[in-house]
Amino acid sequence: MSALVVYESVYGNTHKVAEAIAEGLAAGAFAVSQIGPEDVSGLDLLVVGGPTHMHGMTTKRSRELAAEVARQDGEVDVDEHADSEPGLRTWLRTLPDGNGRPAAAFDTRLDSSPFLTGRASHGISSRLRRRGYDVLAFQSFLVSQSEGPLAPGELERARRWGAELAALAASAQPRLLGVS
Numbered sequence: 001m002s003a004l005v006v007y008e009s010v011y012g013n014t015h016k017v018a019e020a021i022a023e024g025l026a027a028g029a030f031a032v033s034q035i036g037p038e039d040v041s042g043l044d045l046l047v048v049g050g051p052t053h054m055h056g057m058t059t060k061r062s063r064e065l066a067a068e069v070a071r072q073d074g075e076v077d078v079d080e081h082a083d084s085e086p087g088l089r090t091w092l093r094t095l096p097d098g099n100g101r102p103a104a105a106f107d108t109r110l111d112s113s114p115f116l117t118g119r120a121s122h123g124i125s126s127r128l129r130r131r132g133y134d135v136l137a138f139q140s141f142l143v144s145q146s147e148g149p150l151a152p153g154e155l156e157r158a159r160r161w162g163a164e165l166a167a168l169a170a171s172a173q174p175r176l177l178g179v180s
C-alpha cells in the first residue's frame with residue numbers, strides 16, 4: 001500500500017507523532033516544507049497533521065509567535081522551517097484533487113477536553129474533504145505542556161493508529177474503485 005504522512009511542527013512533538021504513525025503504516029513522514037502537494041497524488045492513503053494553535057490550525061503568525069517564544073527561552077529546539085511558508089494551510093490550499101482517495105487527519109493539543117482546547121484535525125479534515133479526499137479518520141495526540149513533552153504512551157498510540165489506518169485504507173480500496 002502506498003501511503004505518506006505529511007506534517008507541520010514547531011516544537012517537534014507533532015514531528016515525533018508523524019514518524020510514529022508512519023512507522024505503524026510502514027510509510028514515510030515528510031514536513032510540509034519537504035514535499036510538494038503535487039507529489040502526494042495517487043496514494044492509497046494520505047495522512048496530514050499539525051499542532052493545535054488558538055483552537056484550530058496554525059497560522060503563519062501563530063507559528064512565528066511559538067518559534068519566537070521558544071528561541072527566547074532557549075530550552076526547546078524549533079523545527080526547521082517551522083515559522084516559514086508553506087504552512088499546512090497553504091500546502092492544503094494547493095493540494096490537487098484527491099478524486100475520492102482515502103485520507104486521515106491528526107493533531108497534537110493540550111491534555112484537556114477538546115471543547116476547551118479545540119483541535120487542528122477538524123480544520124485539516126474539512127480542507128482535505130474540500131480537496132476531494134475521503135477522510136476515514138481523525139485523531140488527537142496529547143502534549144503535557146505547550147512545548148511538550150508528549151503525554152506518556154502517545155507515541156505507542158500513534159504507532160497503533162498508523163497500523164489501524166493501514167487496515168482501514170485497505171478496506172476503502174473497493175469503494176475507491178467503485179466496487180461495492
Ligand SMILES: Cc1cc2nc3c(=O)[nH]c(=O)nc-3n(C[C@H](O)[C@H](O)[C@H](O)COP(=O)(O)O)c2cc1C
Nearest residue numbers: 009010011012013014054055066108109110117146
Ligand atoms: C501560539 C500557540 C497557541 C496554542 N493554542 C492551543 C490551543 O488553542 N489548544 C491547545 O490544545 N493547545 C494549544 N497550544 C499548544 C500546542 O498545541 C502545542 O504547542 C503543540 O501541540 C505542540 O506541537 P509541536 O511540538 O509539533 O509544535 C498552543 C501553542 C501555541 C504556541
